[in-house]
Amino acid sequence: MTTLRQLFLNHNAQTTHFPLLLEFESARGVYIYDKQGKPYLDLISGIGVSNIGHSHPRVIEAITQQAEKYMHLMVYGEYIQAPQVKFAEKLASLLPLQLQCTYFVNSGSEAIEGALKLAKRYTGRSNIIACKNSYHGSTHGALSVMGNEVYKQAYRPLLPGIQFIDFNDAAHLEQITTETACVLIETIQGEAGIRVPDVAYMQALRQRCTHTGTLLILDEIQVAMGRTGKMFAFEHFGIVPDILVLAKALGGGMPIGAFVSSAQIMDSLRENPILGHITTFGGHPVCCAAGLAGLEVLFSENLIEQVKQKEALMRALLVHPAIREVRGKGLIMAIELKNFEFNKKVIDRCIENGVITDWFLHCTNSMRLAPPLIITHDELTMACNVILEALDYYS
Numbered sequence: 001m002t003t004l005r006q007l008f009l010n011h012n013a014q015t016t017h018f019p020l021l022l023e024f025e026s027a028r029g030v031y032i033y034d035k036q037g038k039p040y041l042d043l044i045s046g047i048g049v050s051n052i053g054h055s056h057p058r059v060i061e062a063i064t065q066q067a068e069k070y071m072h073l074m075v076y077g078e079y080i081q082a083p084q085v086k087f088a089e090k091l092a093s094l095l096p097l098q099l100q101c102t103y104f105v106n107s108g109s110e111a112i113e114g115a116l117k118l119a120k121r122y123t124g125r126s127n128i129i130a131c132k133n134s135y136h137g138s139t140h141g142a143l144s145v146m147g148n149e150v151y152k153q154a155y156r157p158l159l160p161g162i163q164f165i166d167f168n169d170a171a172h173l174e175q176i177t178t179e180t181a182c183v184l185i186e187t188i189q190g191e192a193g194i195r196v197p198d199v200a201y202m203q204a205l206r207q208r209c210t211h212t213g214t215l216l217i218l219d220e221i222q223v224a225m226g227r228t229g230k231m232f233a234f235e236h237f238g239i240v241p242d243i244l245v246l247a248k249a250l251g252g253g254m255p256i257g258a259f260v261s262s263a264q265i266m267d268s269l270r271e272n273p274i275l276g277h278i279t280t281f282g283g284h285p286v287c288c289a290a291g292l293a294g295l296e297v298l299f300s301e302n303l304i305e306q307v308k309q310k311e312a313l314m315r316a317l318l319v320h321p322a323i324r325e326v327r328g329k330g331l332i333m334a335i336e337l338k339n340f341e342f343n344k345k346v347i348d349r350c351i352e353n354g355v356i357t358d359w360f361l362h363c364t365n366s367m368r369l370a371p372p373l374i375i376t377h378d379e380l381t382m383a384c385n386v387i388l389e390a391l392d393y394y395s
Contacts, residue, residue: 307330
């Protein structure tokens with residue numbers, strides 16, 4: 001009899017020659033369970049998605065209730081659908097007055113595409129600035145603004161007019177001019193190995209964009225929704241973007257993305273041409289219902305307020321001669337080790353011992369830590385001990 005593993009290898013497109021090939025049956029809270037019932041603590045939240053854990057009861061309830069009413073009705077933007085409206089209203093209540101208009105899409109990559117189009121349409125300019133070692137997704141536009149040639153070279157030609165600057169280097173901000181449509185930057189760089197910029201740099205970036213009439217787009221696909229200890233990571237820096245990009249944890253475990261701006265900027269997609277950005281499934285009512293429920297969980301369970309203390313616990317525990325640096329903000333962190341080979345061995349041993357972690361595309365010698373915000377202190381302690389044991393084993 002053909003196994004599910006073999007069917008996966010035969011019929012599901014593969015992204016590497018070495019998939020993990022873990023086969024899971026269920027997930028609940030911070031744990032994923034295999035066929036034998038073995039629990040694995042998900043220390044990366046499915047790459048930043050499961051901020052409130054897996055299969056939260058309130059999200060399941062919201063999904064069920066909405067699916068019983070209706071699912072897809074029409075392409076985005078035509079019908080008044082309560083889940084979309086309520087979700088957008090809730091986001092607006094949490095965001096500054098400059099960010100009150102949301103366009104829901106299907107994913108982070110699509111949100112980046114929409115944000116880039118919006119910036120070009122509103123400013124009438126075509127030049128875009130992004131950062132070296134950035135990651136914004138894998139579609140052609142998002143790939144064009146990725147700051148790592150390794151992942152781009154096979155797909156050229158890509159978008160023209162893209163310029164790259166060093167992240168967190170104020171000297172490069174002079175390259176932003178009145179010809180620049182937008183600067184697209186991760187508020188905290190993710191795939192570069194969790195790089196947190198200086199407050200002064202972010203404020204200088206905001207000032208330069210304002211001075212040149214350039215739109216500032218902040219990619220918070222990985223770092224929003226409470227992960228850094230604030231609802232949105234830009235709140236740490238005393239600035240407000242012109243366009244905010246969200247995804248991953250936005251849907252409470254369901255697929256959804258969004259780009260958010262002012263009504264004035266967003267209105268430019270209405271004309272010349274009309275339907276300036278279109279999506280069939282964007283803002284799917286079930287996903288919006290799930291996302292709204294996920295937001296309510298963040299606040300009703302006071303999860304964001306607990307992040308700083310949990311970060312402090314992890315930093316206190318993660319001390320080892322093999323650890324060169326621990327970087328991060330809140331519950332998104334990177335452990336820097338000597339090289340990829342050592343890092344991969346440690347990651348694999350952690351997985352064998354029931355703790356799932358990973359590495360970064362642009363920083364392969366660093367281990368990714370981004371647990372669900374619901375994780376307890378005891379669970380964090382256990383996970384850190386598994387990491388330390390793996391470091392001991394290979395040191």
